[in-house]
Structure formats: structure tokens, C-alpha cells
Amino acid sequence: MTIGGSQNRNRQGTIRLIRGCPCFKVFGDEKLCVNDDSILEVDVIDVDTSLFGFARSKEDMDKERSEEDNICYASVYIDEITNRIYCISQGWVLRIHGRDVPASDIEDAIQFMSTKDLAASMEICSDCIYKFILTLSDTYADTMTKQEKADEIRKYVDKFSLMIAVKHSDMDDMMKSIGSEDDIEEGVDSFAFLRSYLVQLLEQQAYWSKIHYELNNEKADDWLIKLAQMRELLARLEFQFYSQTLQLRDIADFNLLIKMLQFILKTSDEILLLNESIHTEIRSKRFVNLVKDDERFEHLEAYGEKSRTVEHNFSNILQILSRL
Numbered sequence: 001m002t003i004g005g006s007q008n009r010n011r012q013g014t015i016r017l018i019r020g021c022p023c024f025k026v027f028g029d030e031k032l033c034v035n036d037d038s039i040l041e042v043d044v045i046d047v048d049t050s051l052f053g054f055a056r057s058k059e060d061m062d063k064e065r066s067e068e069d070n071i072c073y074a075s076v077y078i079d080e081i082t083n084r085i086y087c088i089s090q091g092w093v094l095r096i097h098g099r100d101v102p103a104s105d106i107e108d109a110i111q112f113m114s115t116k117d118l119a120a121s122m123e124i125c126s127d128c129i130y131k132f133i134l135t136l137s138d139t140y141a142d143t144m145t146k147q148e149k150a151d152e153i154r155k156y157v158d159k160f161s162l163m164i165a166v167k168h169s170d171m172d173d174m175m176k177s178i179g180s181e182d183d184i185e186e187g188v189d190s191f192a193f194l195r196s197y198l199v200q201l202l203e204q205q206a207y208w209s210k211i212h213y214e215l216n217n218e219k220a221d222d223w224l225i226k227l228a229q230m231r232e233l234l235a236r237l238e239f240q241f242y243s244q245t246l247q248l249r250d251i252a253d254f255n256l257l258i259k260m261l262q263f264i265l266k267t268s269d270e271i272l273l274l275n276e277s278i279h280t281e282i283r284s285k286r287f288v289n290l291v292k293d294d295e296r297f298e299h300l301e302a303y304g305e306k307s308r309t310v311e312h313n314f315s316n317i318l319q320i321l322s323r324l
Contacts, residue, residue: 014057016078017049018106020125021087022133023094024074033072035087036095042072045089049075052088057081065091074126078103096133105137111316132156147254154248154257157264157317161245162190164313165197171306174207174299175200190246201239208232211296224290227281231300234274241267265321268314275314279307 023035024044033040055061058079066073066089073089083103085094094101109132133139135152162184169178178197212228244264251257281287282300291297 014080015055015061016080017052017055017075017088018077018110019049019075020129021072021074021076021094022096022101022106022126022130023087024072024126025130026127031072035092037098040070042070043068044072044074047073047075047088049088052077058086061086061088062091064088076106078106096130099139101133102137102139105133105139108137109133150254150257150261153261153321154251157245157261157321158190158248159184160313160317161242162188162193164317165194165242167309167313168306169197169200171309173302174204190249194242194246198239198242201235201242204235205232205239207299208235214296223281223286227278227287227300230274230278230281231303234271234278237267237271237274241271261321265318268317268321272311272314272318275307275310279304279311282307 023033024042025032025034031042031044033042052061052064055064058081061077061079069090071089072087075088076085076094077088078085080103085101085103085106086092087094106129109129131152135149135156163181166177166179166181166184169175176196179193183193208228208231212225212232215225215228241264244260244267247260248257248264251260278300282304287297287300291301
């Protein structure tokens with residue numbers, strides 16, 4: 001569900017190139033363009049947007065149009081001057097339900113779906129952009145019921161939580177990888193997939209609880225005791241986050257679903273604040289000097305890289321849930 005890779009969002013001159021188009025649809029064996037609520041069967045060429053690397057303006061992109069009116073590259077570009085989104089192959093302004101698609105909406109979609117580093121297929125990119133725009137854009141706020149929006153958000157959070165766990169397990173030196181993003185498929189048993197990750201979070205809690213206890217007995221400096229306590233709490237909050245997301249699949253009642261999503265929002269916010277505090281402390285001079293002599297904190301020294309990823313991923317979750 002994610003758009004990744006530099007080829008998906010190339011900024012050059014006054015335009016930005018994006019792989020994927022919300023108006024490209026796949027129905028069975030048919031490939032369709034539904035721009036401006038019309039239906040046109042198209043022949044698709046999956047084009048890498050880097051091929052348009054010399055284009056710097058809308059005028060340059062107009063020269064890249066296909067000579068045939070049924071060719072689709074399933075890619076679009078944003079023109080900063082007009083603040084509109086255009087089809088690369090045909091030059092059309094993108095319109096959904098009788099309205100121009102705002103450039104800000106597609107930018108928000110890309111930001112939200114950026115947990116994955118590898119480039120998704122143009123088919124997946126297009127479908128995800130479309131779902132995001134209809135679900136969360138203010139422009140199309142009246143096109144879906146509250147229940148439909150909540151259901152889509154639930155699907156996003158459910159799948160993204162799995163993707164975040166994969167990435168975090170790969171980056172954490174206190175963990176073993178739980179798998180790859182390719183393992184995450186529609187209908188996957190979320191609990192079975194996350195089981196080893198949850199166990200490792202519990203092990204982290206136990207490790208930092210032990211360090212916290214030792215530091216208290218040693219009458220260590222208050223800032224150091226607090227640091228161990230924060231790291232223990234972070235593992236506990238992350239465990240709580242996944243416990244909450246796992247419950248989403250079994251909630252049918254709309255009001256209860258919204259309540260659970262609000263709990264997830266609160267937990268994500270707490271994780272962000274705590275992660276920022278830890279990141280700031282482990283970059284301090286006093287911590288750098290300490291870790292040279294105390295191997296118990298080597299894991300925290302290595303946490304610096306993961307903390308940036310935690311900030312990025314949970315900021316995305318927070319951004320979406322804040323729209324509820």
C-alpha cells in the first residue's frame with residue numbers, strides 16, 4: 001500500500017513526478033482510466049518516471065504526451081504553478097467526482113504511505129492513492145459515510161502496523177527480524193505474524209526494568225535512571241499499540257471502532273513524545289561519555305537510527321488518526 005523509492009516523487013523545476021494515478025483502475029483483466037468520471041479502456045505502459053528526467057515544466061511535460069489516446073503510463077505530475085495534477089501520457093487535469101484533485105491531497109497520500117522503502121507497483125500505488133483521497137481528503141468528505149471512512153482507516157492502520165513492525169525489527173539490535181514486507185498479504189493472520197515481535201517487546205521491557213532496578217540500587221544519577229525508565233516505558237507503549245491494533249479486526253460497531261482508533265491515536269502520540277525525549281538524551285555529551293564505560297547502554301547507543309524511523313512512522317499514523 002505504500003509509495004516508496006525516489007522515482008515515485010521526483011522534484012525537478014516547477015513539477016513533481018509521481019508513480020501511480022488515482023484514476024487508474026484494474027477490473028479483472030481490464031485496465032481502465034476513470035478520470036472525470038468517464039470510463040476508458042487503456043493500454044498500460046509501466047514507465048519509470050526517471051525517463052522524464054529532462055522535463056522541468058508543464059510545457060516540457062506536454063511534449064511527453066503519447067500520440068495515442070488510449071495509452072496510460074499510470075503516472076502523474078504536479079505543476080507547482082497551476083497547483084494541479086496532470087496525467088503524463090494524455091495531459092489531462094485529474095478529476096474525481098466532478099472535482100479537480102488538489103495537489104495537496106496526493107502529497108498527503110504519499111506522505112502517509114511512505115513507510116515502505118521499496119517501490120510498489122504502479123497498480124498498488126494507484127489504488128492506495130485513490131483510497132486515501134476518498135477516505136481522508138477534505139475535498140471528498142461528503143462522498144463516503146462515516147462507517148466507510150472508519151473501515152478504510154482501520155485497514156490502513158492494521159496493515160501499516162505490520163509494516164512498521166517489520167521495519168523496526170530489522171533496525172533494532174535487540175531484536176531478530178520477524179519477516180519481510182512481502183510476507184504481509186491481504187488476510188494475513190496479524191497475531192500470528194506479530195507474535196515473535198510482541199515477545200521481543202516483552203523481553204525489552206524485562207531488560208530495561210532490570211537495568212532500572214540496578215541503577216536505583218547503585219544510586220546512579222537521576223537522568224540515567226530516568227533514561228532506563230523511559231526506554232522500558234517505550235517498549236511497553238509499543239506493545240500496547242500493537243495490542244490495540246490487533247483488536248481492530250474484531251470490532252464491527254462504528255462507535256466502538258472510533259473509540260479504539262482514538263486510543264491508538266493517544267498511544268501513538270505518547271510513543272512520539274517519549275521517543276523524542278530518548279533520542280535527545282542519547283545524543284547528549286553526558287550519555288556519549290557514559291556509554292564508553294558502561295556496556296549496558298550500548299543498545300541505547302544503537303537506538304539512534306531506529307528512533308528516527310519510529311518518529312517518521314508514528315507521525316504518519318498520528319497524521320491520519322488526527323483527521324477523525
